Amino acid sequence: MPPPAGMVTPEERYRELQDFIENAAVAMHWVSEDGTILWANKAELELLGYSREEYFGHNIMEFHADRPVILDLLNRLKRGEEVHGYEARLRCRDGSIQYVSINSSVYREDGRFIHTRCVSLNITEEKKAAEVHHRLSAIVESSDDAIISKDLNGIIQTWNAGAQRIFGYTTEEIVGKHISTLAAPDRVDEIPNILERLVRGERIDHYETKRKTKDGKILTVSLTVSPIRDESGRIIGASKVARDITERGLQEQALRDANAALTRSNADLHQFAYSASHDLQEPLRMVVAYSELLQKEFGTQLGPSGAEYIGYTVQGALRMEQLLRDLRTYTLASTSARDATADIDASVSLDNAIKSLAAAIKDSKACVTRTDLPCVRMHEFQLEQVFQNLIGNSIRYRGSDPPHIHVAAARQDPDWLFSVQDNGIGIDPQYKEQVFELFKRLHSIAEYPGSGMGLAICQRIVERAGGKIWVESEPGRGSTFYFTIPRTAV
Amino acid sequence: MNLSPDGVRRFTLQSRGQPSSEAASGQNAVSIFLVEDNPADAGLLRKSLEQHDFEGELVIATDGESAIQFIDLMDSQQVECPHLVIIDLNLPKRSGREVLVRMRRSARCGKVPIVILSSSDVQQDKADAARLGATQYLRKPSRLDEFLDLGRIFKDILGGSPR
Numbered sequence: 001m002p003p004p005a006g007m008v009t010p011e012e013r014y015r016e017l018q019d020f021i022e023n024a025a026v027a028m029h030w031v032s033e034d035g036t037i038l039w040a041n042k043a044e045l046e047l048l049g050y051s052r053e054e055y056f057g058h059n060i061m062e063f064h065a066d067r068p069v070i071l072d073l074l075n076r077l078k079r080g081e082e083v084h085g086y087e088a089r090l091r092c093r094d095g096s097i098q099y100v101s102i103n104s105s106v107y108r109e110d111g112r113f114i115h116t117r118c119v120s121l122n123i124t125e126e127k128k129a130a131e132v133h134h135r136l137s138a139i140v141e142s143s144d145d146a147i148i149s150k151d152l153n154g155i156i157q158t159w160n161a162g163a164q165r166i167f168g169y170t171t172e173e174i175v176g177k178h179i180s181t182l183a184a185p186d187r188v189d190e191i192p193n194i195l196e197r198l199v200r201g202e203r204i205d206h207y208e209t210k211r212k213t214k215d216g217k218i219l220t221v222s223l224t225v226s227p228i229r230d231e232s233g234r235i236i237g238a239s240k241v242a243r244d245i246t247e248r249g250l251q252e253q254a255l256r257d258a259n260a261a262l263t264r265s266n267a268d269l270h271q272f273a274y275s276a277s278h279d280l281q282e283p284l285r286m287v288v289a290y291s292e293l294l295q296k297e298f299g300t301q302l303g304p305s306g307a308e309y310i311g312y313t314v315q316g317a318l319r320m321e322q323l324l325r326d327l328r329t330y331t332l333a334s335t336s337a338r339d340a341t342a343d344i345d346a347s348v349s350l351d352n353a354i355k356s357l358a359a360a361i362k363d364s365k366a367c368v369t370r371t372d373l374p375c376v377r378m379h380e381f382q383l384e385q386v387f388q389n390l391i392g393n394s395i396r397y398r399g400s401d402p403p404h405i406h407v408a409a410a411r412q413d414p415d416w417l418f419s420v421q422d423n424g425i426g427i428d429p430q431y432k433e434q435v436f437e438l439f440k441r442l443h444s445i446a447e448y449p450g451s452g453m454g455l456a457i458c459q460r461i462v463e464r465a466g467g468k469i470w471v472e473s474e475p476g477r478g479s480t481f482y483f484t485i486p487r488t489a490v
Numbered sequence: 491m492n493l494s495p496d497g498v499r500r501f502t503l504q505s506r507g508q509p510s511s512e513a514a515s516g517q518n519a520v521s522i523f524l525v526e527d528n529p530a531d532a533g534l535l536r537k538s539l540e541q542h543d544f545e546g547e548l549v550i551a552t553d554g555e556s557a558i559q560f561i562d563l564m565d566s567q568q569v570e571c572p573h574l575v576i577i578d579l580n581l582p583k584r585s586g587r588e589v590l591v592r593m594r595r596s597a598r599c600g601k602v603p604i605v606i607l608s609s610s611d612v613q614q615d616k617a618d619a620a621r622l623g624a625t626q627y628l629r630k631p632s633r634l635d636e637f638l639d640l641g642r643i644f645k646d647i648l649g650g651s652p653r
Binding site for chain 1: 528530531534580608609610612630631632633634635637
């Protein structure tokens with residue numbers, strides 16, 4: 001309250017009022033009917049950053065960012081309206097924009113427009129905060145995830161579009177309801193626990209659980225729940241982000257099913273391998289033994305053609321037997337239940353392979369030489385199988401000279417590089433990939449017997465051990481088969 | 491002595507050129523218990539034994555169940571202990587493994603030599619047979635000559651010559 005009249009002179013009162021207005025915390029100005037700025041106080045000049053000279057006498061329209069806004073404002077005032085809380089954007093000297101809320105009316109004398117009485121409140125901070133708020137709301141609203149807030153009693157406070165899409169409830173239906181409305185029947189118990197943890201300030205990250213939609217469908221969701229604090233740091237509620245991972249769960253289930261199917265088919269292959277070595281051999285043995293018995297006991301009565309036919313029968317059955325045996329080896333090499341867990345001495349495997357081939361080596365007058373061989377992580381019988389197949393092939397596909405076969409190993413980090421070199425007939429380079437295919441043969445059975453599985457078996461074994469196998473060859477000059485086996489850490 | 495479960499058949503082994511009546515009761519007569527469901531294999535085995543001058547009795551059980559019943563008869567002294575037992579692994583009703591275990595547990599005849607004769611060359615089968623007490627594991631050969639030669643191996647197991 002200003003001091004009562006009579007204690008100060010009118011001049012003093014005028015100066016006081018002038019000082020009061022000049023130093024008021026809100027921006028004020030007078031503008032003439034045509035928009036010319038007649039006067040503004042310090043707060044207004046400070047708000048916009050202009051000096052008196054830069055501001056007074058200029059048209060107010062120069063300082064408004066939106067021309068239609070100031071035109072409208074002036075027209076209203078001219079029409080005699082009083083404006084309250086009229087929002088406008090002003091351009092500052094530094095180019096920035098300030099938001100103001102304008103209250104204005106016209107001072108008239110005898111109905112004549114003298115000047116406006118304009119008070120502008122700076123609402124820039126509020127505007128910016130609202131903008132951020134608006135942007136955050138838009139993010140929340142546009143999220144595919146359900147974003148929900150609840151108080152510490154578990155009462156739902158806010159509900160976004162994602163939540164509506166996932167759970168089916170509208171904001172009106174769910175806000176004010178307890179969060180357990182969303183729990184699957186068997187998961188209601190976990191809600192108090194979640195609320196307790198929140199009260200302690202804990203955050204719950206990617207917790208996988210079951211939730212129920214409005215129409216009773218059970219969803220698998222991944223929950224992240226974090227406490228919400230007020231300005232003083234007190235926990236007042238929680239935000240909850242729920243992602244519907246039902247689809248992902250289904251995909252994972254499909255993957256598990258496929259895996260189980262693979263395991264089953266692997267088991268079937270094992271069963272087949274066992275059958276190939278047993279059940280399927282049985283009838284073949286009958287064919288061989290009884291054909292031979294027939295030949296032995298009744299051969300003379302069958303004549304020379306009969307003996308020939310029986311010979312073919314026996315040969316066919318024996319060949320079938322060999323195929324079954326090789327197929328079993330091939331299958332076991334592919335499905336071998338366990339990986340090798342210990343290192344074996346490759347030279348022992350080579351010794352065993354040479355022992356198995358003793359007859360063929362002797363008959364062909366073959367000479368097998370070798371370098372020192374390392375220890376590798378493999379099943380001993382499998383490496384033996386590789387050597388036996390490769391050396392066996394070198395003998396089988398020999399040239400006119402007695403076979404000379406050289407087995408070597410060299411360190412080629414991170415592997416051991418093994419080689420089996422011969423002086424045999426060699427392989428036409430165009431077939432160097434195909435020779436590793438199952439049942440692939442380059443020669444007739446009559447020329448070179450064999451099941452066509454030996455190299456396929458080698459490839460399976462080497463690849464299972466983590467290596468590669470290939471051949472380099474020049475027809476007529478011999479072949480070198482190379483294979484790698486990873487070196488084990490010492 | 492004609493006590494036999496169903497599924498057990500008795501045959502007289504006649505070495506070539508010897509009259510049968512004497513063979514079964516003679517000093518050198520042997521009794522062999524064969525557990526084998528495949529008549530073709532049983533036939534070849536019988537041929538092989540006879541070619542190697544075995545004389546006596548060949549008792550053949552054609553499934554695991556009757557084999558075990560026959561071993562029960564051995565234990566209750568209703569039949570004599572055989573000199574040699576030959577068991578196939580893959581049998582109807584009860585497996586060759588079960589028959590092997592039962593035979594080894596026989597109070598009366600548990601010590602007789604037992605040969606497993608199987609078409610399986612799976613390492614696991616051989617290892618199992620050894621673990622369960624088989625005297626020897628033989629793979630059934632495909633070739634006639636090798637099959638007929640099995641008799642020689644049985645002779646070795648029985649100590650050089652049939653008793």
